[in-house]
Amino acid sequence: DVKVTQSSRYLVKRTGEKVFLECVQDMDHENMFWYRQDPGLGLRLIYFSYDVKMKEKGDIPEGYSVSREKKERFSLILESASTNQTSMYLCASRGAGVAYEQYFGPGTRLTVT
Amino acid sequence: DAKTTQPPSMDCAEGRAANLPCNHSTISGNEYVYWYRQIHSQGPQYIIHGLKNNETNEMASLIITEDRKSSTLILPHATLRDTAVYYCIVIDPNFGNEKLTFGTGTRLTIIP
Numbered sequence: 001d002v003k004v005t006q007s008s009r010y011l012v013k014r015t016g017e018k019v020f021l022e023c024v025q026d027m028d029h030e031n032m033f034w035y036r037q038d039p040g041l042g043l044r045l046i047y048f049s050y051d052v053k054m055k056e057k058g059d060i061p062e063g064y065s066v067s068r069e070k071k072e073r074f075s076l077i078l079e080s081a082s083t084n085q086t087s088m089y090l091c092a093s094r095g096a097g098v099a100y101e102q103y104f105g106p107g108t109r110l111t112v113t
Numbered sequence: 114d115a116k117t118t119q120p121p122s123m124d125c126a127e128g129r130a131a132n133l134p135c136n137h138s139t140i141s142g143n144e145y146v147y148w149y150r151q152i153h154s155q156g157p158q159y160i161i162h163g164l165k166n167n168e169t170n171e172m173a174s175l176i177i178t179e180d181r182k183s184s185t186l187i188l189p190h191a192t193l194r195d196t197a198v199y200y201c202i203v204i205d206p207n208f209g210n211e212k213l214t215f216g217t218g219t220r221l222t223i224i225p
Binding site: 033042058059090091102104 | 155212
């Protein structure tokens with residue numbers, strides 16, 4: 001079974017702090033994704049990566065950056081956390097090809113105070 | 114512009130088959146039908162997908178009508194752990210669109 005793990009299930013940070021969210025997948029997938037999910041707004045893509053050291057902006061990249069130094073690990077960075085970044089953050093991965101089965105991690109619920 | 118339409122909620126008795134409908138009347142020839150679900154406070158989970166033919170895996174069956182304008186996800190023997198929001202989406206994998214966009218889905222409640 002594909003396993004996607006995220007470093008924390010719950011996280012509380014203060015405004016202005018730098019926040020790192022880590023995601024690791026164990027299926028040698030080329031593609032990895034970061035989404036945020038908010039009530040009434042659904043799932044929104046922040047960034048994705050289709051290879052090591054490659055990244056592409058999604059729909060809402062402002063205020064975020066990403067890092068993919070190894071194939072299995074994709075990190076989301078909030079350079080200076082703000083209260084409007086309080087959300088559920090979901091990491092996903094999928095293999096190459098036309099298949100669209102994305103496998104999600106359990107999510108990190110981030111609260112910025 | 115919603116590409117799929119699903120009932121907002123459904124109930125099903127434990128042990129019975131849960132049949133979740135989805136309308137996608139504007140589906141194009143290259144678009145696949147995908148189903149995901151999200152259990153409360155967890156990440157979405159892939160269930161099954163299909164293009165034209167009916168599909169079955171260890172989790173569910175997917176029945177697609179001949180005109181492809183609608184489909185039904187079948188959970189053959191529903192358990193309490195199947196209580197979740199179920200999302201039906203259509204995707205053209207050749208379009209290069211990487212993101213998943215979920216609508217409001219169907220909230221399925223399994224009744225003991």
